[in-house]
Structure formats: C-alpha cells, structure tokens
Amino acid sequence: MGLQFESVWGQHRTRIVIGGAALACLVVWRVMWATARSFVSFSEATAELGFLAASASALALVAVFLRWRVRADPQVVYQLALRRLGRSPAVHEALGLPVAGSHVRAFVMTGGHPKLKRWWQPGWRSHRCHMVFPVAGTEHRGLVSVECKKRRGRYVFKALALDVPSAAGTERRLFLEGTPAMFNRGGVLGELRDPFLQVLSLDRAYDDEDDADDEAEEEERLEEEHRRQLEAAHEGRPVYFSDWAALWAREAAAWLTGEHYKPGGAAAPGASGGGAAARK
Numbered sequence: 001m002g003l004q005f006e007s008v009w010g011q012h013r014t015r016i017v018i019g020g021a022a023l024a025c026l027v028v029w030r031v032m033w034a035t036a037r038s039f040v041s042f043s044e045a046t047a048e049l050g051f052l053a054a055s056a057s058a059l060a061l062v063a064v065f066l067r068w069r070v071r072a073d074p075q076v077v078y079q080l081a082l083r084r085l086g087r088s089p090a091v092h093e094a095l096g097l098p099v100a101g102s103h104v105r106a107f108v109m110t111g112g113h114p115k116l117k118r119w120w121q122p123g124w125r126s127h128r129c130h131m132v133f134p135v136a137g138t139e140h141r142g143l144v145s146v147e148c149k150k151r152r153g154r155y156v157f158k159a160l161a162l163d164v165p166s167a168a169g170t171e172r173r174l175f176l177e178g179t180p181a182m183f184n185r186g187g188v189l190g191e192l193r194d195p196f197l198q199v200l201s202l203d204r205a206y207d208d209e210d211d212a213d214d215e216a217e218e219e220e221r222l223e224e225e226h227r228r229q230l231e232a233a234h235e236g237r238p239v240y241f242s243d244w245a246a247l248w249a250r251e252a253a254a255w256l257t258g259e260h261y262k263p264g265g266a267a268a269p270g271a272s273g274g275g276a277a278a279r280k
Helices: 002-011 013-039 045-070 074-086 089-095 180-201 203-235 241-257 271-279
Strands: 106-110 113-118 121-125 127-136 141-151 154-165 171-177
Touching: 013 045, 074 106, 074 127, 074 141, 074 154, 074 171, 089 141, 089 154, 089 171, 106 180, 127 180, 141 180, 154 180
Parallel strands: none
Antiparallel strands: 106 127, 113 121, 127 141, 141 154, 154 171
C-alpha cells in the first residue's frame, strides 16, 4: 500500500495538489459565505466573489506557510553551516580567520513527500539536503560536508564535517555535528566530496594559470596600444583623449572666430585677410 501510494503521488502529484487546492477553496468559500449570510444579509453577486477571493488568498497563505515548514532550502542550509563554522574555535585554528564560503556548491535533495507508515496511518518523509562546498581561511582551505533535514519547521544537522587537505596528500577531518558512521552512511557525501577534493588540490595550479593568462592578455593589450600610437603618429592623428579634446576645442574656437583651423595649428591662408576685407 505504501509503494502504491508513493507511485500514485509521484505520477499525479501536480493534479492531486491542484484538485485538492480547488476543493479546499470551494469548501472554505461556501463555509465563509454561509457563515457571513447568517449574520448579515448580502444581495449582490460582488460580495460572493469577494468571499471567493478571500478564501483563495487565505489558502494561498496556508500553502506558503506549509511549504516553508516542510521544505528545506539549500541556501538556508549553506548559511546555517557557515554560521556553525564561524563559531567553532577548532575551525578557526584549522583554517584561520575569517572563514569564507564559495558560490560553488553541490547538493542532493531527498524526501519531502508524504508516506504511509501503515496502511491506515499517513506520515511525512523529512526533506533532507546533502551538500558539499569549499571554504577558505587566511591559512588553509577546506571542504565542508553537510547533511541537514527539515523537522517540524526547524533545520536539524545530522552531519557537519570539515576536511582540511594538506600538501602531503593527507587530510584532517573535524566533526561539528554527527559521527563518522553518520557521515559515511549511504556514501552520498563521499560521492559528492571526492571531485571537490581533487579540485581543491588543483586550486594553486588554477590560480597560476589564471595569472599567466592575465599577463599574456596585458602584454597583448600593450602591444596593440603601442601599434595604434605608432599609426596615429604616422598619420598625424591625435592619440589620447586629451589630444582629441584639445583639437575639438581649437576647431570650435576657430569656427566661432570665423577662421578655418587646420590640424597643423595655423589658420588657412587668406582666412584672416578675407575676414579683414569683409570687415572693411
């Protein structure tokens, strides 16, 4: 019966939720309408629609509250884990202060759906978050492994461990919550953390590669800028923005005074004489 219930829930979850919400909205609407009419006389159809909207809003708020109470948010799990790490003296000694997290995270969500304990007794499977993410301190880097579940609106950590790899290829593991048996059960956290440990060992190589790419791009930029300066100097064009601004200012002044400015810096021949003859 339990497998049959979970099979039906997995295949028709959306339809069940929509149908149940529509039925609940209808029941609440009729109950509210009948209760209100027993005290006050309503004759307009808009009042009935208003009660329908109120019942739908109330059910929407209830749904949001229930979802918040039973669903585990990976972002909240990540923040709570960082707070636990920030309050641990052992973590401060292993990594150094301050302890910073990373936007790179891997997690697996399990549970979070109804179940049947027995054929007559329904239940709820807790929503669990299995997460792995790297952290860094002023002295070392580490890898955090987390198993957390949402239990009656509260986040309960079943496992919270920090692995600090060393240059010799070994690692030290600190347990803030849970035990080694809790950490190793199912192998979920181990499967998530192995790729991250390999990446952590290559962090220095990745940083050196990024620095080399930055230097190569800077050299290319300087060479390109030098080439443009040589071409501009050969053609007699301004090179820098200040040169362009000065040229534009001189051209504007020449236009206002009636002179035709040339890039060489002198007015066109006959420009001033023509102006003088015109003034005479």
